[in-house]
Amino acid sequence: MKKMICAAVFLGLILAGCQKSNEEVAGTSEKNVKTEETSSQKENSQSQDKAEASDDVEGVWLAKGQEDGIPSTWYFHDGQLVVNYNNDFFYEVAENKDAKGYTVMTIKNQNGKKHALLLKGEGKELEGVTAENQAYEKYLADGTVPDGQRIEFSLQENSWGSVDQAINFWEKTYKNTDNEISKNMIWENYRKDLWGLVKDRTSGDTITLHFTNIGGAGGSYAQLVKHGETTEITAFDGNASYPDNPFERYTVRNSDYHVVKTEVLWKK
Known part of the structure; x- marks a missing residue:
């Protein structure tokens, strides 16, 4: 009988010890989870602060x-x-x-x-x-x-920021072999540095450029106007034709520089 009582007491102590151990483990685990959550929240907060730190100026x-x-x-x-x-x-x-x-x-x-x-x-x-x-x-x-x-x-929005930006758009349009106007270009007579800005005809969505011929005599004009998904390029064939007698106007899709519409203006 004494042996049975001792065994019962011993078993009770073991169970109590196990329960206490489990509670300690659970408490430690819960503490670790809270610590991890706190660290994670802190990292997220710091990350958000950094993301908001600099205004987007592009x-x-x-x-x-x-x-x-x-x-x-x-x-x-x-x-x-x-x-x-x-x-x-x-x-x-x-x-x-x-x-x-x-x-x-x-x-x-x-x-x-x-x-x-x-x-x-x-x-x-x-x-x-x-x-x-x-x-x-x-x-x-x-x-x-x-x-x-x-x-x-x-x-x-829809504004030109630089001469280079406009020249690059013009070049990509005229170099697109899907466009009819690409067939009329003689690139051996072309130099990018011969373009110049016409200041009094440039503002916001409109930029006007003058191209000087390599020999120095004569030239031509191009005016580019942004319209959301498209840009209009108006070509002036020769100095004398600018600004009242444009040659042609091309409506160009901005995404791929494809001419979607051509207007022959010199006949009007």
């Missing part, structure tokens, strides 16, 4: 000083900044915003000189201020934001 922006109201066109694309269609710079956007909530863009000119563009805002409207020369050095040293003129940036 595209064509109309910039205007709040005080002087002078407009200019800024085209940000793949690390290259083009101002007013021709002036090239390089830019790099910082991964995180600075302590005052600015997206920091370092801009470098062709000579390697740097300054900063500090941006705030969301979506299609941004406000910026530039830090140049001593103001740039002070900003790098202690984060002081210059008390200069603020610049308002508005994203422009």
Whole structure:
């Protein structure tokens, strides 16, 4: 009888020990799960912060000083900044915003000189201020934001950002062998650097280019107008025909540079 009682007591102790051990394991497991969840949540939070740190600046922006109201066109694309269609710079956007909530863009000119563009805002409207020369050095040293003129940036859809962008579109259209106009091109007489911008006929969705013949005498004009999924190229055959007597107009599909419509204008 004593043996049976001892055995029962011993079995009870074992079961109690097992239950306690299981509870400890469960508690430890639950604690680990909570720790993993906390770490995961923290990582996700940090990841979201980084994702929101830099404003998306890719595209064509109309910039205007709040005080002087002078407009200019800024085209940000793949690390290259083009101002007013021709002036090239390089830019790099910082991964995180600075302590005052600015997206920091370092801009470098062709000579390697740097300054900063500090941006705030969301979506299609941004406000910026530039830090140049001593103001740039002070900003790098202690984060002081210059008390200069603020610049308002508005994203422009269907706008041209640079001469190169327009020339590349023109070239791809004329080199597309599915287009009839490709058969009339003599590429031996063509040089990309002979194109120039016609400033007074360029704005927003319209850019006008002049091509100077290799010999220097004469030339022709091309005007490109963006329309969502298509672009119109109006050709002027010879200097004398511009701007009142266009030769032909081609409606080009942007996705593959295919001419979907040709208008013969010189007969009208």
